[in-house]
Amino acid sequence: MSAQLPDGFTVRLSRRTEVREGGAVLVGGWPTRVLRLNPGVVAHVRDREVTVADAASRALVERLMAAGVAEPVAASLPEGSLAEVTVVVPVHERAAMLDRLLGSLPAGLGGVVVVDDASADPSALREVAARHGADLVRLDVNVGSGAARNAGLARVITRYVAFVDSDVVIEAGCLETLLRHFADPEVAMVAPRVIGLERARPNWITRYENARSSLDLGGEPATVRPRSPVAWVSSTCLVARVDALGDGFDARMRVGEDVDLVWRLADAGRRVRYEPAATVLHEHRTRVRPWLGRKFFYGTGAAPLGERHPSDIAPAVLAPWGALALAALFAQRRWSVPVIAATGAVVAVRIARRLTHVREPWPLATRLTGQGLVAALAQGVALLVRHWWPAAVAGALVSRRARRALAVAAVVDVAWEYVRLRPALDPLRFGLARRLDDLAYGAGVWWSALRARSPRALLPAIVRGGLNGRASRSS
Known part of the structure; x- marks a missing residue:
């Protein structure tokens, strides 16, 4: 008999999941689904939670x-x-950071392996590792973080491995919380939330990063899967089943190796979870050049990921x-609004006709269509100011409509993010940091695409069913 979820395993409906018709209908997920629960299982949903107690509740969960x-x-x-x-x-180097990290680790671990990736001064790292009782593996040639992690993984004899970068601090209870998720036998990896390490004198860069770090994936737990709101997690801190990792990270990749591993696990049918109840503190860069250099570096991972995962790398889905609605909006013609309205009306009708299992399909279909339009607009804005900005700027030099679209997108993006995040930074400096962030990352994406001679990482994916009233029953 295969392993199954244990009794007491509890799930909570996501914040964005809507409960309708007294709990008989659930609207949520990605892509959007409209689920009608069979009468026999509706009672299992109590205060937006379901606890495994028998075969029916286990199947529902x-x-x-x-x-x-x-x-x-x-916690359950x-x-x-x-x-x-x-x-x-x-x-690599960073002896002081390593000392701080090792001092934050909880007692009772099965072991700690420090992999020195060809530091110029190995004695400093050797002294820190010895003081904390960690095993030290010395590499004579710098191979990059992914290959260095693999060298450490080869020494692991415990059931689980935690990959932790040297520039973080593990908060109390973090690893213990992440370990709980392995009660689900299908979970292969879990990642915590990565938030900024508080500084005595934060500057505008650290204030921006504390609000909008590339590594901070927000406060909502999620299943990590390609083309979803949480499509990846970083190797800043990961806990995984050793027997699920195979050969580990792709040693050929210097960037994006963590995303590649997550997507390979998802492709293999394993679950990867993001758990914000567990947190680590990350020391963000504080100077402009290293900060932008890191953003550019992240962008250069796009093309290598596109080679390995061509169906998942699209910057928009x-x-x-x-x-069609986006194209009509960007055209800025008299017919743009009528075309968008007509498109929305047709989609709403099609969704409503599929919602035969809902008592009042038209209001729901209209709302889902509106949400789909907003999601498409948000992705269009991101394309203009982030992934496509070199082409958008080139177009703006010769087209008034392109200039208008780019200017409006840049302002809307900053305004939305500022209201959503409420950063400890004035709007002007937040807007500047936001634009610099996108410019650096987008430049990295274009650089990687040019080097690979492939536009794959720049092309949006057009998929049927991106928004739907997908009907489904749960027994």
């Missing part, structure tokens, strides 16, 4: 997690043992009707 409408409640899951975890730390 599996269905809700697969649909993306519910996520596990970490059984505890794991830190003695079954080995921490692997890849490091749009339904055909969403792409």
